[in-house]
Amino acid sequence: MDIFEAKGIKPMLISEQLEPYDDPGSIFELKLDGIRCIAYCDDHTDLRNKRDMKLIPRFPELRDINKSCKEKCILDGELIVANNGLPDFYEVQKRTLMSDLFKIQLACSKLPASFVAYDILYYKDKEVTGLPLLERKSLLSDTVDESERISVSRYVETNGVMLFDLAKEQKLEGIVGKKKDSLYWFGKRTKDWIKCKLMSTDDCVVCGYIVKDNNMVSLVLGQYTHEGTLIYKGHVTMGVSLRLLNQQKYTVIDNSPFGYIPKGNDEAIWLEPNLVCVVESMPNDKESFRQPVFKGFRDDKTPRECINY
Structure with a gap:
């Protein structure tokens, strides 16, 4: 069955190590303190967490991120809420537990959420998980027009230690290193993706x-x-x-x-x-x-x- 219609995607998992590292065969991204999500974007947005729970009812400010996508696609990324310029996991989790529409709208206006896309799994009418990571990154950048509510994760090549030091300076959670040629494996944890966290x-x-x-x-x-x-x-x-x-x-x-x-x-x-x-x-x-x-x-x-x- 077509994965866009089936939904229920289990995102690829990340291994962990304590020490940051450099690797010419890898790219490095900032690790953001939010909720891992899969965004199904076509004529509307269907945003789901790892347990396949629909999130738009609790984060209605993200309902139009599909309008920033040039083609029908599935994106993997992080839902974050910035508080004083930094991702605040507590604010995200607090929102996921809300059911009162007035409180949700109040939270939206006070601390609106955004979605940071760092991978693309489906483009137009087919899976692209078999493409190497750098090809998927290029396709992702071509597909998403960034807006206030959706952005594309930036990365550096080779210099993981440098980015880790920057993350430390900015009081962020850490970094993720990904092999440039890595494929995307649903629900699997491999050494192709490795996180190095400050805490x-x-x-x-x-x-x-x-x-x-x-x-x-x-x-x-x-x-x-x-x-x-x-x-x-x-x-x-x-x-x-x-x-x-x-x-x-x-x-x-x-x-x-x-x-x-x-x-x-x-x-x-x-x-x-x-x-x-x-x-x-x-x-x-x-x-x-x-x-x-x-x-x-x-x-x-x-x-x-x-x-x-």
């Missing part, structure tokens, strides 16, 4: 919470092994109330979802492992996170996608 960002399963003496709330975190076992990953402080958690759908359970009570979790309220949150931390080699910061909940990933690498 490590992990998707975690919310397995419980603890209310401390000072009313601070800590979330109990977990991730799955490749074999499907849920393992304990420590805590992250969410804030001074349960308000954010109570905006989510969760179920309290009697026993630890890990099958045992990890040390320091005797007072935990255990939850069914159905919620996903994002944790930013300093990179390390240990089982728990170093200086973790709660970045928000996300509904574009399933708990089973939270893998411990």
Whole structure:
């Protein structure tokens, strides 16, 4: 079936390493802190996240990005909301949870979203995923006329370390290196695309919470092994109330979802492992996170996608 009509595309995934690098066989792009999306553009725009959820109802300011595309196409990119000049993941996630039309319109006018395209998967009437990356990049630039709500990701060749230093200076998330001749593989993670991040960002399963003496709330975190076992990953402080958690759908359970009570979790309220949150931390080699910061909940990933690498 034609992939434009079928929808449900799983975007190509990115491997991770800690140190930036130079490579004459690669291009390097800035990594933006937003939501990975697939845009189906024809006589209207259908924008979907990795779980195939339609996003235009929550980001109506992006409904006309198809008018910036010269041909029918499918674009891979990042939906971002800039706040004080920098992408703000929390603002994006906050919007994905909204259902009130008035609040959505208010958010649109205050902090409008934009879509940054960095790949093209379909052009006119056929897939172009079998073309080398640089050919797809050229086709992407020829297809998209940039506007206020849609832009094309810029890149540099070879000089990943230089771009990483620039990202650090601008307080951005990091960079992505991509092999110039890489093809596009739906839903696969390969070493052809590698991200180097200033801070490590992990998707975690919310397995419980603890209310401390000072009313601070800590979330109990977990991730799955490749074999499907849920393992304990420590805590992250969410804030001074349960308000954010109570905006989510969760179920309290009697026993630890890990099958045992990890040390320091005797007072935990255990939850069914159905919620996903994002944790930013300093990179390390240990089982728990170093200086973790709660970045928000996300509904574009399933708990089973939270893998411990």
